[in-house]
Amino acid sequence: MFRVSFLFVLAFATLISCKDASKVSVIVEVEGVPDSATAFITGNSDALGNWNPSQVELIKDDSFHVVHFTLDTSEVVEFKITLGSWETEGRLGDGSAPPNVSFKADKDTIIHLRYSSWTAPPVESTVVGVLDIIELPFPNEDFPTRKIRVWRPYAADYKRYRTLYMADGQNLFDAATANMGEEWKIDESMKELKDYNMSIVVGIDNSPLRMKEYLDTPEGEVYRKWVVEVVVPYVDEHYSTIPGAFNRLLGGSSAGGTVSLLLHRRESKTFGGGALCFSPAVYYQGEETQIDLIPSFRSSNKAPIYFDMGGLGVDSVLKPGLDMLTDSLDAFGWTEDNKWYKYEYFPEDDHNEMAWRGRFKDAYTWYNQTLKVYMKAVHFTNAAEDNH
Secondary structure, X not given: OOOOOOOOOOEEOXXXXXXXXXXXXXXXXXXXXXXXXXXXXXXXXXXXXXXXXXXXXXXXXXXXXXXXXEEEOOEEEEEEEEOOOHHHEOEOOOOOXXXXXXXXXXXXXXXXXXXXXXXXXXXXXXXXXXXXXXXXXXXXXXXOEEEEEEEEOOOOOOOOEEEEEEEOHHHOOOOXXXXXXXXXXXXXXHHOOOHHHOEEEEEEOOOOOHHHHHOXXXXXXXXXXXXXXXXXXXXXXXXXXXXXXXXXXXXXEOHHHHHHHHHHHHOOOOOOOOXXXXXXXXXXXXXXXXXXXXXXXXXXXXXXXXXXXXXXXXXXXXXXXXXXXXXXXHHOOOOOOOOXXXXXXXXXXXXXXXXXXXXXXXXXXXXXXXXXXHHHHHHHHHHHHHOO
């Protein structure tokens, strides 16, 4: 088989006869793992550990480390190989981290990869503005604390700001802490705005339980309750926020977009300001994962919501669900008085931080413009109700 330092060519072969036609078999072989090390695969499904870099172990077989798994036919897969942490993911000859391995599981597949190194070159902090990192107690015995990252534009500032709460906090502000070294550059984007459009941004780090906590699960209910009862009160007490539900916005990508919508729709008394949802999973019916947020939008409770989707990789799987949701919003009356949502499609964009950071500033600008109309509408409605 033709091999290079990092091989994206997928050699398709009938490896194992799958009796179930709805399943395909995938084998990943990895070269270049140090003799004393253990290699792991991590990716976008339960079988791949849901991006936990130390959960799904490869088995040593002669000079290779191997993993075999089965997937639903036509499932879009993304993964990386690590030695147990994001600091030790497989790297190219120049020390850079390669993109995710991505493919559509439409037939039995063998993938052969060879890496040159496993140590990330030193990365300097890229934070612009002021970033505080705080650990707050979390109700889980295995993970009893969680980090939040609170960004503000200035160290000494008596102005009050609205607050943007975002998922996957470690990826938002600093290349030195971002998974795979790619950050959203939220801090740079905010600093480019006029002061009255800026927000204090609260990034909440994810955990190894990310997928369970970001979806509509018992773990997700615990997580959302913690955000409402612990994180928000802490931020309002220690920072110059403008209080009130309408002044709290949510944001995130992929499952981070899902939890943003769940918090907005389920906890609107705390998060009434809307949401920015990049490549969100809003409707998906898989064997292990069921997502359906459409019914939560039937209520008359409306606020500005931004949606977008790329056309490549995982986004191509998530797009039909988002199309269903936005069609439902039209049917539910979300465009009667004003169009309270925006849906943008980027056919050349993939499912990653580089794409999302390129879309953030325009999304946030649209939100600010729409929020002004929304606040006037809310004020008018409240005034009319007070006169009855």
